[in-house]
Amino acid sequence: MMREPRPPARWSPASMVALAVTALALSGALLAHLAFLFLGVAPANAVSVHHREGIDAYVQPEFAQDWKLFAPNPMQRNDAVGVRVTAVDAAGRTRLSDWINLTDQDVESIRANIAPSHVDQNMLRRAWDSYVATHSIQGDLPKGARGELTGTYLKRVVLQRVGTTWEGGRITSMQVAGRFTLIDPPAWSREAPPDTTEYRMLPWWPVVPQDFRKL
16 A cells, blocks of 8 residues: 655744754855954955954954955065974973974975975965064054964964974973065165174073963
């Protein structure tokens, strides 16, 4: 005896309302996300200038863009960011490491790699650039809430590369520094080649286990 086919399941009115609300919320979140990204890379205008702090707080550092929307500006200098650490060994002795060139490590990962990752190409450089843009040279003080955020971000990016120990000792503090040299102009240019290299050395930062959370 053949059974009659069951009628197709129907959405209840409550389910339809919940689905519509969810779709509306997701659409609104997507539009807000795209709007923030557009204002972050578009030329300065009344909206972006008035809400710059809020836009930067959302866009930086996860969604930062290297190129401006209408005015690409490739890098014209060689950067090198390094770190040195102090570590305490099992006997309680504190030792100081040599400078570790983190940029050189990234370059080695990129060289001969047909598909280099964004982490190796931009993460360390962007973290450094964001930090120096939001901290004063005198006293190395953060400029608002974004300055505190970029300081924490740079610290965690560096710790992600050096790890929790150095030569068997537990890392207890770190110091980050940068070296920057402008690239020589092309042979046909009348510009004089740069003859100086800029340095910036940040203060020593303590390192505690909480700094490694989710790294």
